[in-house]
Structure formats: C-alpha cells, structure tokens
Amino acid sequence: MNCAKNAPLPPNLTLNLGLKSRNTFGLEVKAERAFEINDAAQLPALFEEIALKHWSWRVLGGGSNVILPPNLEGATLLMNITGQEVVREDESDTYLVVGAGVNWHELVAWTLNHKLPGLENLALIPGTVGAAPIQNIGAYGVEIAQYIDSIEAFDSKSNAFVTLSNKDCQFAYRDSFFKQNPHRFIVTKVIFKIPKAWRARVHYADLANFFTEAGNSNPSTQEIFDAVCQIRTKKLPDPKVIGNAGSFFQNPVVGADQYAQLMKQFPNVVSYPDAAGQRKLAAGWLIDQCGFKGQRVGEVGVYEKQALVIVNHGNATAADILSLAKTIQDSVKGRFGVTLDIEPNIL
Ligand SMILES: Cc1cc2nc3c(=O)[nH]c(=O)nc-3n(C[C@H](O)[C@H](O)[C@H](O)COP(=O)(O)OP(=O)(O)OC[C@H]3O[C@@H](n4cnc5c(N)ncnc54)[C@H](O)[C@@H]3O)c2cc1C
Structure with missing residues (x-):
C-alpha cells in the first residue's frame, strides 16, 4: 500500500508556489516544491530527501540577484533564518x-x-x-x-x-x-x-560630490547612511515599481595594454584603477556609448537613467532578458573588444 500519496505535507513545504513577489525582476515563476527554511537544523534531513529523490535544488534569499525560469523543478529553499x-x-x-x-x-x-x-x-x-x-x-x-x-x-x-x-x-x-x-x-x-575604529569613506564620486555640495567635510555615519539612501533612490529603479536586478553586468577589468589601446581610440572611456596595474571599465558607460540607454525591446529594456540596469516592463521572461543581454554583449564586444559578464545568477 502506498501511504505516501495521502500523507500530509510537511508544514514548511508548499507545492507549486508562485515566486513573482520573491524575485525583484518580477518574473512569473512557479516553484514545484518550496521549502521555508526557518532553522538550519531542517537542512540535514531535507538534503537526505533531496538525494533520495534526485531532486534538483537551489536556495533563494530575496531574489534580487537572480534570473529565474518559469518553472523551478525539484526543491527551492526559501531562506528565512532570522536573528x-x-x-x-x-x-x-x-x-x-x-x-x-x-x-x-x-x-x-x-x-x-x-x-x-x-x-x-x-x-x-x-x-x-x-x-x-x-x-x-x-x-x-x-x-x-x-x-x-x-x-x-x-x-x-x-x-x-x-x-x-x-x-x-x-x-x-x-x-x-x-x-x-x-x-x-x-x-x-x-x-x-x-x-571599533571608524573612518568615513566618501571618496567615490557620487558621495564626494554629495558632501561637497552640502558643504560637509566631516560627515557622520548616519549622514553617510542617509546620503547613500538618497543617491541610490534617485539613481536606481525601485523593483517594486519596475522589475530589475540592479547592475546587470559586472564592470570589466582590462590589462594595461588593452586599456592603452582603448584610450587611443576612446579618450573619454570611464575607468577606475584596479589591482596590479589593471583598469576597471565602467560597464554602464560602454553600454551607453552603444546607444542602449532607455531602449525598449518588447517587454524588456535598458533603464533610462542608468545603462547598467535591465528592466522588466511588465511581462518579461528570463529568455527575453537574456536575449537583450546578448545583444548588448555583442554590441559592446564589437565596438570596444571588451567582454561583459552578467552579474545576476541564472538559476
Ligand atoms: C535595485 C538593486 C540594487 C542593487 N545594488 C547592488 C549593489 O549596489 N551592490 C551589489 O553588490 N549588489 C547589488 N544588487 C544585487 C543584490 O541586491 C545582491 O546581490 C544581494 O546580495 C542579493 O541578495 P538576495 O537575498 O536577493 O539573493 P538572491 O537573489 O535570492 O540569490 C542570489 C544568489 O545567491 C544564492 N543564495 C541566496 N541565499 C543564499 C544562501 N543563504 N546560501 C547560499 N546561497 C544563497 C542564490 O542561490 C543565488 O545564486 C542590487 C540589486 C537590486 C535589485
């Protein structure tokens, strides 16, 4: 007799759970088995079951750095451990x-x-x-x-x-x-x-400009916190209003020779010094130069105020996002010879 069929579900398991509100891109996603993890002690038994049933699995926090497919098969662990x-x-x-x-x-x-x-x-x-x-x-x-x-x-x-x-x-x-x-x-x-020793770090352009304009040469911790919140709110789209995962591409790092070549052709290229004589290029600048800022392709687009951010205009899928990402990558590679790596995790 197979009793398992009628056995009650464990209290922390939901079948076919919609995750639209648990990924900041706002993609329509269904998790076949979603396990709420409220205590680390749940994990050993759960992983024995995962191994026994040969389920695929992944763990999800706030879903702000992932691109999810429409169906997540196997086990999806929703991380809720507090304290x-x-x-x-x-x-x-x-x-x-x-x-x-x-x-x-x-x-x-x-x-x-x-x-x-x-x-x-x-x-x-x-x-x-x-x-x-x-x-x-x-x-x-x-x-x-x-x-x-x-x-x-x-x-x-x-x-x-x-x-x-x-x-x-x-x-x-x-x-x-x-x-x-x-x-x-x-x-x-x-x-x-x-x-315990604290010092203000306000050397990044946005923060430095903020405090110069405010005439504040000695900002407190709270003032830096408030400034960061203000700058970010102005610059980045709120996922509650328009789906996104923050910066979509990493800033590419190039060697000194490649940087010198780029500077010859594009003297305005925006970059920052990186370790061992390398340069970190501003990916947003490269994308902007290729004309993508504010562009829309169907349900996806590039944010109008920040070229580094891909947005979901409403009903985008992971495939739409990745297709636009590929177009941007090809364009940047063609123009600057630089490879852009995607930052969010493709689950
Ligand atoms: C508007 C916006 C602005 C952002 N700005 C920044 C920024 O300034 N700097 C920056 O670095 N990032 C930024 N991000 C990206 C994102 O916020 C971070 O990467 C964040 O840490 C992701 O947390 P999450 O809980 O949402 O992770 P998720 O998106 O849920 O997961 C991200 C990855 O981590 C794995 N993961 C999640 N939890 C666990 C766990 N407990 N154990 C093991 N693996 C785990 C997942 O499997 C996945 O691979 C931004 C995102 C948005 C939407």
Whole structure:
C-alpha cells in the first residue's frame, strides 16, 4: 500500500508556489516544491530527501540577484533564518552573528542604531544577509568581505555543517568561493567583525560630490547612511515599481595594454584603477556609448537613467532578458573588444 500519496505535507513545504513577489525582476515563476527554511537544523534531513529523490535544488534569499525560469523543478529553499546578536567584543572589534534570512538593509540600520558603524556605505542594497557574501556585495568603495569574520554553512556535498574563515571564502570583486562552487553550500549564519575604529569613506564620486555640495567635510555615519539612501533612490529603479536586478553586468577589468589601446581610440572611456596595474571599465558607460540607454525591446529594456540596469516592463521572461543581454554583449564586444559578464545568477 502506498501511504505516501495521502500523507500530509510537511508544514514548511508548499507545492507549486508562485515566486513573482520573491524575485525583484518580477518574473512569473512557479516553484514545484518550496521549502521555508526557518532553522538550519531542517537542512540535514531535507538534503537526505533531496538525494533520495534526485531532486534538483537551489536556495533563494530575496531574489534580487537572480534570473529565474518559469518553472523551478525539484526543491527551492526559501531562506528565512532570522536573528542577530552581538556575541563578543575585544579591544579592537565587535563580533555579530546574523541569520542568513535577515534583510540586509535592516541589518545595516540595526548596526548603526547599536553604535556599530562601518556598513553604512552598503545601505539599501536589496536582499538577505546570507546572499551578501555570495557575490561579495559592494557599493561606494566598500565590500562586505572587509567585515566578515567567518561563515557558517551547510555543505550539501558532505551533508555536514562547516565554518569557513574569511580567507576560505576567497572574496574578490563580485566573487567568492561560494560563487565558484555553486549548488553546494547553504549559508546559514554570517559572523561579522566590526572594527571599533571608524573612518568615513566618501571618496567615490557620487558621495564626494554629495558632501561637497552640502558643504560637509566631516560627515557622520548616519549622514553617510542617509546620503547613500538618497543617491541610490534617485539613481536606481525601485523593483517594486519596475522589475530589475540592479547592475546587470559586472564592470570589466582590462590589462594595461588593452586599456592603452582603448584610450587611443576612446579618450573619454570611464575607468577606475584596479589591482596590479589593471583598469576597471565602467560597464554602464560602454553600454551607453552603444546607444542602449532607455531602449525598449518588447517587454524588456535598458533603464533610462542608468545603462547598467535591465528592466522588466511588465511581462518579461528570463529568455527575453537574456536575449537583450546578448545583444548588448555583442554590441559592446564589437565596438570596444571588451567582454561583459552578467552579474545576476541564472538559476
Ligand atoms: C535595485 C538593486 C540594487 C542593487 N545594488 C547592488 C549593489 O549596489 N551592490 C551589489 O553588490 N549588489 C547589488 N544588487 C544585487 C543584490 O541586491 C545582491 O546581490 C544581494 O546580495 C542579493 O541578495 P538576495 O537575498 O536577493 O539573493 P538572491 O537573489 O535570492 O540569490 C542570489 C544568489 O545567491 C544564492 N543564495 C541566496 N541565499 C543564499 C544562501 N543563504 N546560501 C547560499 N546561497 C544563497 C542564490 O542561490 C543565488 O545564486 C542590487 C540589486 C537590486 C535589485
């Protein structure tokens, strides 16, 4: 007798769950089996089942850096582990343990309210704490890697919990060990190390201009937080109004020779110094020069105020987005000889 057919569903499982409101592109997506993960202790048994049933799986935080297909087969893990607390401090640093499902921006605000400055440049980045280390989120000259002590994660390969040090995470520009090893780790907790010594970082053009115009040469943490929120709100489209995943392409890094060649042909090319004599080119500038800013192709388009952002005008699919992305990549390659890499994860 097969009892499984009539067995009640586990309380944390929903079948055929619509995820339109859980991805910032606003794509119509159905998850065949959506598991709410509220506690890391759920993971070992769930992964035994996943292995037994040969399900494909993926983990979703706030869905602000993904391009999802219409149907997600197998198991989709919705990361909801909450909780944040200061666990210890020493002379130089404060250590904070935060659940992977905590909203990133709310954590930044919480740290400031608890007199733990440092994360203010990263205000208003959408998504969860658990996803932040995956691409080493960064903005206005700061990356999260600078504040991570270690990470607790479930390793689906060994079916065991592991702790990875900052060094183990191999953080780089929009990159990490997790990104290099997809479909393996589920981040459950992030342990932050917030230095007690604080200094303002307002060297990035947008922030520097903001404070010059305001006549403020010594901004406080709260003033930087407020400025970042104001600048971002003006510059980036609100996913609640128009679907998007923030920057769609990474800023390409080129060697000194290629940069010199580009400068000969395009003396106005916008770039920033990068490690080891390399240059980071502003992908938005390259796309803008190819004439894509504000262009619309059916249900998708390039945001009118920022060429780096692809938007969903209403009923776009992952295929529409990727098709426009390919047109942009080909055009930039043809004109500048530079390859643009897509930033969001294609699940
Ligand atoms: C308007 C807008 C502005 C943005 N600005 C920035 C910016 O300034 N800087 C920046 O770096 N990014 C930016 N982003 C991108 C995005 O906010 C970040 O990448 C964010 O960290 C994604 O979090 P999420 O919870 O939404 O992740 P999701 O989109 O849900 O997932 C992203 C990836 O991480 C994986 N993942 C999620 N949670 C976990 C977990 N717990 N364990 C293991 N893997 C996991 C997913 O499988 C997926 O591969 C922006 C996005 C938008 C929409």
